[in-house]
Amino acid sequence: MSKLTQSSTWQTLQGLSKQLPHMRQLFAEDPQRFSKFSARDCGLLLDYSKNRIDAQVMQLLLQLAENSGLPHKIAAMFAGEPINTTEKRAVLHIALRAPADADIRVDGVNVVPEVQATLAKMAAFIEALYSGKWRGCTGQKITDVVAIGIGGSFLGPKIISEALKPYWNGKLNCHFVANVDGSCLSDKLKMLAPETTLFLMSSKSFGTQETLTNTLSAKSWFLGQGHTQADVAKHFAAITSNVAKATEFGIDADNIFPMWDWVGGRYSLWSAIGLPIALLIGMDNFLALLKGARAMDVHFAATPLSQNLPVIMGLLAVWYNNFQGAQSHVVLTYDHYLRGLPAYFQQLDMESNGKSVTLDGETVDYTTGPVIWGGEGTNGQHAYHQLLHQGTALIPADFIMPLQSHNPLGVHHQQLASNCFGQTQALMRGRTYAEALAELQDSSLPEAEKQLLARHKVMAGNKPSNTILMNKLTPETLGALIALYEHRTFVQGAIWDINSFDQWGVELGKTLGNDVLSRLAATEACTALDSSSNALINLFRQQKI
Known part of the structure; x- marks a missing residue:
């Protein structure tokens, strides 16, 4: 057995895991349960009262965090220590949204000035496109940008751009290409004119197979329309560490943005990788996205563990994964613009914590990262929610919803909220046989059929969920939400003693x-x-x- 599973805290939690009463009883016994098991900061409210926990379980989970050195590990990340031990790298996505006067060092060098210089370069790049100062090889303004990347260089920009559609300013169209399947790029090119299109290639090495293949094909298409190698500089830009390869390709050095080894791809949307987001919503809104993430960073670094949103969510995930037998976790967004968020969190969590050895290289004797999945809330209610309610698997759920809609229309948002809150209540309460039978008493069915049907309508309940609310989906609240899940992922990895930053x-x-x-x-x-x-x-x- 490992040091973790041998600990008295772990052993006590195992003993308690089957002893807790049904959540119905927990709510009935404590009218103040919501106030005790909810927390808020950074424009977000986390209601975690509908979980299989009591005060003792939470106290033990917090003790597990302390025993695992979580406070020290948080401090080490913020200090720029090489916590990505297998690659001997710092993990400093937090530096990408740090204030300009911050001092965050890698190998003794403050990296914040370079981050700020990159943000300024992004702002100038965007202004040149908006104003028409940047023009294509025939003198026409750029109208369309094709962002080519894969993994974190694709998912983050695409999904966050979709989430912030209410903030698109209409000055540019942006298209995303990741799949090396030729149909993906071909479908985009059919809609575009080379004279008014800019390709933005994102690859740290300028050699990622899928990204380079798509970029080379885009270049062939561009040259095949009668343009020359000299024209490439007016229609291609790059985010890469390999300046030599990018310039050899034909990209002007002034249009190459940096990537750093201390930022992993799935944590990189805050850098120049997020340029497509900024192109769609403007630099001010992009900076607001960073501001929201920075607020969550401050909260994570300074708030006591017992009120710390990422810590609470990470510990609950450990509780279900290691002590309740859950193998997956579902994210349900009750907002159309957030429909892509489950896929983003899927990469963030599964690529980070899909590990089977500790930092010391020992094989773990406990489960680590669960399968993350999900989708739009109300759509799921007519599909896989059936499994959540009556299936045999335990699947913890996160429900995410803004209180205000960007598109108020009749009673739509009220109905959306009623579904969101009703689902969490139904998962928690369930339906007993007696309740199901009582609902059928006025029917004309024979008694035997009523009893049989009632058995099919029973739901055990006691199914856990978190509810995360914000007043409105804005760049700032979205930034805080994404950073919340980033740090939640880190908390799990810290407890499991694994490296969440290699792949x-x-x-x-x-x-x-x-x-x-x-x-x-x-x-x-x-x-x-x-x-x-x-x-x-x-x-x-x-x-x-």
Whole structure:
């Protein structure tokens, strides 16, 4: 057994995990339960009262955090220590939204001035496009930007841009390309004119396979429309660490934005990777997004653990994952603009905490990252919510909703809220056999059929959920919400003693994919791999089954 699972705190939590009464009883016994198990800051309210917890469980979870050195680990991240131990890197996405007068050091150098310089460069870039100072090779204004990236260089910008659609200023159109499937890029190019299109390539190495392939194809399309290599500089820009490769491609050095080793891709939307967001909503709104995230950073670093929003959410996730047998976690957004958020949190959590060894390289003897999934709330109610209510799996849920709509229309938002709050109540309460039978008493069914139907309508309840509310979805509240989940992810990794900031599983897939690519291009039949891979490669080369 590991030090973690041998600890008295862990053992006590295991003992309590099956002893708690039903949440119905917990609410009945304590009329003040909501006030005791809710917290608010940074424009967000977290109601975690509908969880399988009591004061003792929360106290023990907080003790687990203390025993795991969470306060020290938080301080180490903010101090720029190399907490990404396998790559010997600092983890400083918090520096991307730090105030200009902050002093955050990597290898003794304050990185904040470079971050601020990049923000200023982004602002000048945007203004040049908005004003028409930047023009294409034929003298026309740029009307469309195609953002090419993958992973965090794609998901963050795309999903946050969608979430902030009410703040789009209409000065530019932005299109996102990630999938190396040729249909993805082709469909976008059919809508565009090369003379008025700017391609924005995001790759730290300027060599990420999917991103480079899409960028090279975009360049071929551009040149194929009668333009020259000299014209490329007016229609391509890049976010990369490899300035040499970008300039060799034809991109002007003035239009290359930096990426830093101390920022992981899934934490990078606050940097120049977020340029597509800023192009759509303007630099002032992008800075407001950073401001909201910075407020959550301050909260996370300074607030006592017992009232700390990311700490509470992270500890609850550990409670269900390690002591209640939950294997997945669902995120349900009751706002159309936030519909992509579950996919963003999916990458954030699963790429960070999908690990099976501790920082010391020992195999864990406890479960780590759960499967994260979800979607729009009301749509899910007519689909997978059935599993949440009556399925055999325990699936904790997060419900996210703004109190005010950007598009008030009749009773729409009131109905949306009623569904959100009603679902959390139904998950908590459930329906007993007696209640189901009572509801059928006025029907004309025979008594035996009533009893049978009642059994099918029973829901155990006691299904946990968090509700996160904000007054309105704004750049600032969204920034705080994203940072909340970033830090929640960190808390889980700190408890599990894993590195939440590398992704060697992703790297293996890239390596093997490149090997397969070379075999697909070979002239001789593939025989060197396993029988399945050999057969699939050879079938692809034959282009028929």
